[in-house]
Each structure stands twice: as C-alpha cells, then as structure tokens.
Amino acid sequence: NILLTLKRRFQRLWRCLQQITRVPNCTTKTQLLLHTQASSVCMSFRPTSTSRLLSIKPLNWHMSHLCHGDSRGASQRGDSKEGFSLRALTKAPKPALYLGFSGLIPFLSAPLLMSVTQSFYPEVAYAQVVYGASIVSFLGGARWGFAIPAGSPAQPDWMNLGNSVVPSLLAWLALLCRDSIAEGALVVIMGLGLSLHYDLTLLPGYPAWFKAMRTVLTLVATFSLVAMLVLKKFCPEKKIKEIQK
Template sequence: MLAGVFRRHILKAHKGWHWGSTNPISCLSAAASSRVRASSVSFPPRTQYIHTTAVKQKKTQKSEPPPREFDLLRYDMRDLGKSPKPALYLGFSGLIPFISAPLAVALTETYLPEVAFAQVAYGASIVSFLGGARWGFALPESSPAKPDWINLGNSVVPSLLAWIAMLFSDSVTPAALMVIVGLGVSLHYDLSLLPTYPSWFKALRSILSVVAFLSLVATLMLKEVYPEKKIFSE
C-alpha cells in the first residue's frame, strides 16, 4: 500500500515538472521571430534642418577693410577740375625748373652739373614749402587739422630733409635722392596720415609731385649717359 502511494506522488511530480519547465530552443526561436517582425516595420525618414541665420549674420557683420592710399587718390582725381585757376596755373608753371634740367641735358647731349644743382636746389625749396603749407594749414581755429604734435611735427620733417639735401652741395646724386625722399614723405603725409586737404588740392599735389620725381630721376640717369661739361669753367 505504501508503495502505491509513493508511486502516485512520483508520477504527479514528474507531470508538474514536464509542464512547468521552459524549452530554451523554443525561447530562442520566439525571440528571433520578434526581431524579424520589428526590423520589417519601416519608419518614415527624419528631415534635418540646418540653421543658416548665424552664418548670414557673420557674413553681414564682416567689416570691409579701410580704403588704401591709392584708392583715396583715385577718388580725389575726380575733383581736379574743381581746382582754382591760380592754383592750376601756378602749380603747373612751377614744374618748369624741374622739367627744364633733363631737357637741357638731353638736347645738348652733355651733362651740365650747374643745371642739375639748380634743379636740386629748387626741389629742396619746394619740399620745404610743402612742410610750411601743413604748418599754416593747422594754425587757423576753423581748420580741421589741429596744431598738435602730429601736424606740426610732421610739417617740420620736409624742411629738415631739404636742409640735409643742401648739405650735399659737392655731389648732386645724394642731394637729388634726398629731395626725392622729401617729396615722397610729404606726399605720403598729405594723402594718408593727414588727409584733411581739399580733394582738388590733393589731386593737383599728386600730379606735381610725380612729375617732379620723374624729372629728378631723369637727370640722374642722363648724368650716367652723357659726358660732363661745366658751364662756368674755372
């Protein structure tokens, strides 16, 4: 009797274990099928938006470089016709001593040291005059240029360069080079560092300075080409 009861308990336990246990192979197949179903579901593509407002603001906020010296000179040339008649006549007639020196050397085919020195001396006086013009322009109370260290100090530099040029009285070449430097420095001051002159004056001033510069260079070049002959022989 006890043996029969014991067999019944074993049979019930075996049936309960058989129905309550899980099969690992079936679990794996179920998980795989669920993944396949999930992957088969298609989602609509997402649209990405790029904000370009900041880029546009950076482009618009980019400041333009300041105009260069030659750009300012190009705009001033438009007002050359507004120059007063006395300024035009006196300015261009003042080029005669500059142009006459290389013309005399080229026509005579002889380098004349007295003529070359006269050209250099005249150029030194013009350089000194340009410095004095800046000084006088800064003195009136209504002038846009104030009588400060910048304006008055820069107006003295051309006069010093002209004085140094006259110290080379024995040699025309270094004197002419110093006058050329004085013309360039004074023109640079008037156009870029202290651009307060009227537009017509800066245009006229640029043309006169360029012609004077080329005349001095032409004299120095002809000096190396033609033989030297003094007008006043000792």
C-alpha cells in the same frame, strides 16, 4: 430630558449652520484684505518702476547718443581718409592750377636742356636740386599754415606740426650735398614722397582737388629728378664756365 437633549442638539446644529454661513464672509473679507494689500503694493511699485524707467531713459539716450556720435566721427574720419580722383582737378581754382603747374618748369627745364645738348651740367643739376629742396620745405610750411587757423580740420597738435618740420630738415640736408648731386637729388625725392604720404594718408584734411594736384606735381617732379640722374650717368659732364670760354 428628551426635550432638553433635542434642544441642545438643535442649538449645536444652529451654531454649525451659523459657522458655515460665516465662512464665505470670512473668505470674502480675506480676499478683500489681500486685494487691498496687493493694490497697495502695486500702487507703491508703480511709481518706483516709473521713476526707475525715467532715471534709466536719459542714460539709454545718452549711450545711444554716444554710439551715434562715435559712428558719425568714424564716418567723418573715413570720409577724410577716403581716396580721390584726378577728375577733382576740374574743381581746382585756376590760380592754384596755373601756379602749381608753372612750378614744374624749373624741374623739367634741367633734364630737357641736358638731353638736347647731350651733356650733363653739374651747375644746372645742382640748381634743380636746390629748387626741389625749396619746394619740399614749402610743402612742410604749407601744412603748418593749414593747421594753425581756428576752425581748420587739421589740429595744431604734435602730429601735424611735428611732421611738418620733417620736410624742411630733409631740404636742408639736400642743400648740404653740394659735392654729391646724386645724393642731394635722392634726398629731395625722398622729401617729395614723404610729403605726399603725409598729405594723402597720415595727415588728411586737404580738399580733393589739392590732393589730386599734389599727386600729379609730385610724380612729374620726381620723374624730372630721376631723368637728371640718368643723364648724369650716360652723358659726358661739362661745366658752363668751360662753354663760355
């Protein structure tokens, strides 16, 4: 009996030892299983993340391209609307300079004649107003012709073409003021100022030399009309027909 009891205890002890030695194996198998599952999960996750990154990259590139495009467009609009200097007249073509400044002769000749003779001539004043109205109408047509050609920086939209018609309407209104030269001259001055405002701020696109030349010509033409109105107030009125008699 004692031997049987010792034998049973020895068998139990041996089983316990076997179980103890099997635990690391089980743990190792469990770790290997977990590692295999984790690696499979990582392998399955990597293509997904890579595909997501590849799918997001063009979107990010597209958004950055749009942002850079908007900033470039804003900078171009800012460049087209930025100020100019009168030094740009040195870059103007000679035909434009000669024809532009020679166009001031009819404006300046009327007040110069009246100041020399110390008399106000309604016919001469009205001729000056008619010439100013034709110049105002010409400026509107120039804007129309600038916006129509293909590749022009000014688009043929309602803003450009619609505002180009306004100077012509003002010129027509000035011609209707035959009996009131002062009102006709004021309408021409308003048309010159409005056209200059369109070309410098509202409807950009002209080169810098043209903007500088337009500013100088508009100021001189406006000064000549104001001088004619001042002479009308302070000089006696005479008609050319009376002088011929």
